[in-house]
Amino acid sequence: MRGTNQSSIYEFLLLGLSRQPQQQQQLLFVLFLNMYLVTVLGNLLIILAISTDSRLHTPMYFFLSNLSFVDICFSSTTIPKMLANYILGSHSISISGCLTQMYFVFMFTDMDNFLLAVMAYDRFIAICHPLHYRAKMTCQLCVLLVIGSSAIAHLNSLLHTLLMARLSFCADNVIPHFFCDVNALLKLSFSDTQLNELMILTESALITVTPFVCILASYVHITCAVLRVPSTRGRWKAFSTCGSHLAVVSLFYGTIIAVYFNPSSSHSIEEDITATVMYTVVTPMLNPFIYSLMNRDLKGALGKVFGWKTFSV
Numbered sequence: 001m002r003g004t005n006q007s008s009i010y011e012f013l014l015l016g017l018s019r020q021p022q023q024q025q026q027l028l029f030v031l032f033l034n035m036y037l038v039t040v041l042g043n044l045l046i047i048l049a050i051s052t053d054s055r056l057h058t059p060m061y062f063f064l065s066n067l068s069f070v071d072i073c074f075s076s077t078t079i080p081k082m083l084a085n086y087i088l089g090s091h092s093i094s095i096s097g098c099l100t101q102m103y104f105v106f107m108f109t110d111m112d113n114f115l116l117a118v119m120a121y122d123r124f125i126a127i128c129h130p131l132h133y134r135a136k137m138t139c140q141l142c143v144l145l146v147i148g149s150s151a152i153a154h155l156n157s158l159l160h161t162l163l164m165a166r167l168s169f170c171a172d173n174v175i176p177h178f179f180c181d182v183n184a185l186l187k188l189s190f191s192d193t194q195l196n197e198l199m200i201l202t203e204s205a206l207i208t209v210t211p212f213v214c215i216l217a218s219y220v221h222i223t224c225a226v227l228r229v230p231s232t233r234g235r236w237k238a239f240s241t242c243g244s245h246l247a248v249v250s251l252f253y254g255t256i257i258a259v260y261f262n263p264s265s266s267h268s269i270e271e272d273i274t275a276t277v278m279y280t281v282v283t284p285m286l287n288p289f290i291y292s293l294m295n296r297d298l299k300g301a302l303g304k305v306f307g308w309k310t311f312s313v
Helices: 002-007 022-052 059-088 095-128 130-136 139-165 182-188 194-201 203-227 232-260 269-293 296-306
Strands: 011-014 092-094
Touching (some): 011 095, 022 059, 022 269, 059 095, 095 130, 095 139, 095 182, 095 232, 095 269, 139 194, 139 203, 182 194, 194 203
């Protein structure tokens, strides 16, 4: 019975923007297209500026360039497919394509988790232990942190993809989402999904909450160090920078916790879509502005790329 039902489903249908009126769909299409272009171009400029300016070949900018690359990949996993479905008028996606998309969504989400934590740790060492910064944040350690983050993210996403692949799906193959979200797929399956939800609440919680706790701990120590700075202007500048970072961290982690750490029956698809748009589309788009464009050194590097001598002023 299970094998028959599974073999009868060859594809899913991603509703995406099709549930909205036609005029509103066009506005959403233009909006998402512009947001995607801003995300890709903005993060590419950050990578280009960092790679061409030798002054930015430091751990902080190394992690930032990796974060920009991950954000480009993250947005490219979901938005182009949604835009293509709207243009072509076809909302189908194969089962293998759906599982592949879910795999990369998990992977790049985990990479963002770890890179945000690594960047917070880098700032903690730079502010709280400046004399030992070069000795601790070596090139080998930086590369190891990025490779380790990628390996753990790969294993986690592979686990959830394999768990999803074992499930069977009935005749209802309509996903009321703009990508293959794990919660939407769990609601379509007629198999026992308790193991999947248990792994999301435990194993994924460990991978998501641990970096978040590390970020909070780093910024608690940073705040204590900044409060000891005698200059009011210096304290305000540091707090404003930390505030921007923590705002993005709260947005990113808050939406993930709201979506994935509650049982799938406790929230609606509309709430899932709103939350996932925030961390899959909005947060990667804000990355170049919040983490980069307020940085004087990076502005100078971007000015060199474009040949604008006054860009950094």
